[in-house]
Amino acid sequence: MSSGRGASHKRRLEMLYVLAWLLGVPLTLIVLLFLLGIGR
Amino acid sequence: MAEHENWRPWPIWSAVWVGALAALAVGLIIGLIGYAVGAHQMSGPRVTTWKNVRLITTIFNVGGAFFAFVVGGWVAARIAGFRRAEPAMLHGGVVWLITVPMLMLFAALGAAGSFGGWYGGLTGSPAWVAQVPAAGGDVAAAVRNTALATVTALLLGLVGSVLGGWMASGEPMSWTYYRQRTLGDVERPRRVA
Numbered sequence: 001m002s003s004g005r006g007a008s009h010k011r012r013l014e015m016l017y018v019l020a021w022l023l024g025v026p027l028t029l030i031v032l033l034f035l036l037g038i039g040r
Numbered sequence: 041m042a043e044h045e046n047w048r049p050w051p052i053w054s055a056v057w058v059g060a061l062a063a064l065a066v067g068l069i070i071g072l073i074g075y076a077v078g079a080h081q082m083s084g085p086r087v088t089t090w091k092n093v094r095l096i097t098t099i100f101n102v103g104g105a106f107f108a109f110v111v112g113g114w115v116a117a118r119i120a121g122f123r124r125a126e127p128a129m130l131h132g133g134v135v136w137l138i139t140v141p142m143l144m145l146f147a148a149l150g151a152a153g154s155f156g157g158w159y160g161g162l163t164g165s166p167a168w169v170a171q172v173p174a175a176g177g178d179v180a181a182a183v184r185n186t187a188l189a190t191v192t193a194l195l196l197g198l199v200g201s202v203l204g205g206w207m208a209s210g211e212p213m214s215w216t217y218y219r220q221r222t223l224g225d226v227e228r229p230r231r232v233a
Binding site for chain 1: 203206207
């Protein structure tokens with residue numbers, strides 16, 4: 001297990017993955033529904 | 041703590057139940073906030089076409105269906121203490137599985153509306169309610185749209201609960217990590233540059 005700057009960078013990257021999933025899935029669906037003509 | 045090696049493929053039910061209750065609670069809270077800020081339509085024209093649906097309604101329904109089950113799956117996997125993604129995601133899925141009949145029961149009792157408008161397709165007519173013959177030509181369209189919205193909300197809940205379990209396992213949520221996870225340090229391919 002590495003430590004220091006590399007570990008912190010890895011941790012930030014993993015947090016980014018979590019955020020990408022949690023925001024990406026609902027936002028994709030909302031944009032998709034909007035493009036299909038719902039909510040206009 | 042359920043470790044990967046001695047974990048037997050059976051859900052840890054206490055964790056699953058608490059996860060399901062958490063999903064219902066968060067879904068209820070988001071749905072009620074939606075009503076409070078006026079995102080859901082309490083009255084007026086029934087939603088028979090998708091054109092009538094406003095964007096804020098879509099956002100609240102999608103967000104409520106998704107994040108309620110993210111919380112449910114996360115809670116279940118954290119209580120069970122999984123450190124591996126697969127059993128954690130499985131428990132997230134089981135949370136969704138036992139939440140669906142609970143939602144159907146709420147719908148039969150008339151309480152599913154508090155979760156937002158998209159679970160309307162779960163509502164059949166309960167056997168103890170006298171059938172009122174439906175009139176009008178657009179009833180079929182309304183039924184179809186309601187069913188579509190319910191399917192969307194339910195599948196979004198499944199995605200959310202599995203993602204919540206994955207998140208709770210603490211393993212990186214990227215595809216490439218799992219190709220190398222089982223390899224030891226020796227056999228792990230070494231990057232040249």
